Amino acid sequence: xxxxxxxxxxxxxxxxxxxxxxxxxxxxxxxxxxxxxxxxxxxxxxxxxxxxxxxxxxxxxxxxxxxxxxxxxxxxxxxxxxxxxxxxxxxxxxxxxxxxxxxxxxxxxxxxxxxxxxxxxxxxxxxxxxxxxxxxxxxxxxxxxxxxxxxxxxxxxxxxxxxxxxxxxxxxxxxxxxxxxxxxxxxxxxxxxxxxxxxxxxxxxxxxxxxxxxxxxxxxxxxxxxxxxxxxxxxxxxxxxxxxxxxxxxxxxxxxxxxxxxxxxxxxxxxxxxxxxxxxxxxxxxxxxxxxxxxxxxxxxxxxxxxxxxxxxxxxxxxxxxxxxxxxxxxxxxxxxxxxxxxxxxxxxxxxxxxxxxxxxxxxxxxx
Amino acid sequence: xxxxxxxxxxxxxxxxxxxxxxxxxxxxxxxxxxxxxxxxxxxxxxxxxxxxxxxxxxxxxxxxxxxxxxxxxxxxxxxxxxxxxxxxxxxxxxxxxxxxxxxxxxxxxxxxxxxxxxxxxxxxxxxxxxxxxxxxxxxxxxxxxxxxxxxxxxxxxxxxxxxxxxxxxxxxxxxxxxxxxxxxxxxxx
Numbered sequence: 288x289x290x291x292x293x294x295x296x297x298x299x300x301x302x303x304x305x306x307x308x309x310x311x312x313x314x315x316x317x318x319x320x321x322x323x324x325x326x327x328x329x330x331x332x333x334x335x336x337x338x339x340x341x342x343x344x345x346x347x348x349x350x351x352x353x354x355x356x357x358x359x360x361x362x363x364x365x366x367x368x369x370x371x372x373x374x375x376x377x378x379x380x381x382x383x384x385x386x387x388x389x390x391x392x393x394x395x396x397x398x399x400x401x402x403x404x405x406x407x408x409x410x411x412x413x414x415x416x417x418x419x420x421x422x423x424x425x426x427x428x429x430x431x432x433x434x435x436x437x438x439x440x441x442x443x444x445x446x447x448x449x450x451x452x453x454x455x456x457x458x459x460x461x462x463x464x465x466x467x468x469x470x471x472x473x474x475x476x477x478x479x480x481x482x483x484x485x486x487x488x489x490x491x492x493x494x495x496x497x498x499x500x501x502x503x504x505x506x507x508x509x510x511x512x513x514x515x516x517x518x519x520x521x522x523x524x525x526x527x528x529x530x531x532x533x534x535x536x537x538x539x540x541x542x543x544x545x546x547x548x549x550x551x552x553x554x555x556x557x558x559x560x561x562x563x564x565x566x567x568x569x570x571x572x573x574x575x576x577x578x579x580x581x582x583x584x585x586x587x588x589x590x591x592x593x594x595x596x597x598x599x600x601x602x603x604x605x606x607x608x609x610x611x612x613x614x615x616x617x618x619x620x621x622x623x624x625x626x627x628x629x630x631x632x633x634x635x636x637x638x639x640x641x642x643x644x645x646x647x648x649x650x651x652x653x654x655x
Numbered sequence: 656x657x658x659x660x661x662x663x664x665x666x667x668x669x670x671x672x673x674x675x676x677x678x679x680x681x682x683x684x685x686x687x688x689x690x691x692x693x694x695x696x697x698x699x700x701x702x703x704x705x706x707x708x709x710x711x712x713x714x715x716x717x718x719x720x721x722x723x724x725x726x727x728x729x730x731x732x733x734x735x736x737x738x739x740x741x742x743x744x745x746x747x748x749x750x751x752x753x754x755x756x757x758x759x760x761x762x763x764x765x766x767x768x769x770x771x772x773x774x775x776x777x778x779x780x781x782x783x784x785x786x787x788x789x790x791x792x793x794x795x796x797x798x799x800x801x802x803x804x805x806x807x808x809x810x811x812x813x814x815x816x817x818x819x820x821x822x823x824x825x826x827x828x829x830x831x832x833x834x835x836x837x838x839x840x841x842x843x844x
Binding site: 324327328331333335336339371498499500501514519520586587588590597599601603605611612614616620621624625626629654 | 682683708709710711712714715716717718727729731733736738740759760761763764783785786787788789796797799803
């Protein structure tokens with residue numbers, strides 16, 4: 288009788304370092320992966336079905352729940368898609384506040400990424416530091432929006448409220464603190480020889496795979512391609528801000544880590560620019576009574592650059608009070624399915640978690 | 656911008672039988688409508704010949720009243736920085752689309768989802784039988800005529816004491832043998 292060479296190994300559905308549940312079924316020969324298949328179905332919440340029975344404003348309350356670690360880009364995409372459909376022009380100050388919220392969310396999510404990437408390689412101190420520091424950003428969110436994780440702040444028409452008194456100073460003080468902390472992160476993570484050895488040459492994404500798999504965000508930039516929706520297809524006031532889009536040619540986990548290392552610093556710079564240049568004025572354009580608000584028939588797609596890359600919201604209206612279709616596109620929908628299955632071939636079992644984290648795996652984006 | 660989008664429409668219409676089009680200059684977007692048979696060749700042409708290399712999204716809208724599904728491919732040209740929405744309509748009763756994951760492998764995931772959620776067949780799609788739903792025997796759940804409430808009642812039992820439309824305060828008070836406090840009575844049904 289011929290013996291099977293490959294063994295089936297299940298990784299997940301619980302993982303350290305990624306948010307949500309997802310399983311990867313591996314075929315391994317020794318320590319080497321020869322086949323991989325992403326299996327989802329653990330947290331489908333049918334948001335896209337539920338919104339068909341809710342009006343445009345009720346639907347908005349569900350948007351942030353599409354992605355736990357970074358809910359604000361999803362809210363912003365939905366709000367902007369609805370505004371495109373109903374041709375609503377929002378006040379200038381609201382656009383600046385939206386950028387501030389998006390960048391704070393980016394920082395918060397990047398700090399979580401530090402934790403996840405560290406954990407996936409056994410560097411647990413990184414997570415303790417960065418999750419602790421992330422709390423300072425969540426404090427800012429709490430003060431601005433009333434909530435720490437799901438903010439429901441960026442909604443169709445603008446943002447829900449203006450800055451509380453003294454908020455700008457607190458933001459700047461927090462940025463000063465975090466900027467100093469990033470030096471410690473460099474010492475702990477990026478200059479750590481274990482981190483370097485475990486990430487260099489691992490989880491390689493070749494330029495050919497980029498187009499085939501619709502790769503976006505830091506994974507794209509980590510393979511040497513300069514692309515960022517904030518620059519290429521600017522929204523809100525990103526065209527008025529000065530920031531750098533980092534790239535790295537390596538295509539491996541290390542290259543993507545270096546990209547993210549610069550991005551968190553760029554977010555600090557953007558936040559300071561927003562505080563310095565934000566104009567005075569209203570923060571909200573009045574929209575019709577939600578119970579009577581009808582939006583003309585049509586469709587729109589709004590996309591936002593999140594930490595994982597492009598997230599977008601396709602919204603279609605039939606002219607009624609409820610959406611006909613709301614369809615979310617998350618970066619993980621491609622990164623964590625077809626791309627991950629491809630990238631894992633030939634890798635070592637011990638690197639699976641690190642690769643998943645590096646590709647921005649977020650299962651709630653796959654099954655909404 | 657409008658001229659550029661018009662040019663794109665003209666170039667595509669020379670090679671394919673374009674049914675209709677719509678330009679949204681403010682969104683840097685042109686919508687192109689085709690018969691479903693032309694979709695694979697249109698997508699391949701846009702990807703290989705016209706720089707629309709990035710597939711941003713693929714979506715389906717259920718137009719129940721019109722008896723059709725609208726299938727939409729959202730493409731982005733990184734150099735020109737414009738969007739094309741390629742749209743088609745397919746019969747709702749017998750929904751079949753050609754498998755196109757040879758153009759963009761990521762379409763494999765979309766097709767698996769739409770097969771499960773809308774019942775659209777993609778002949779030639781190579782993928783495991785199940786994607787999100789497990790051992791699902793009901794109708795495709797994202798179709799607009801899927802009766803959520805009926806499906807739930809037919810397939811899932813209600814826990815005794817937790818029947819629908821009950822007042823939670825009353826139930827808890829009854830269970831513990833206490834009265835509902837006066838301040839809470841106004842909220843009771």
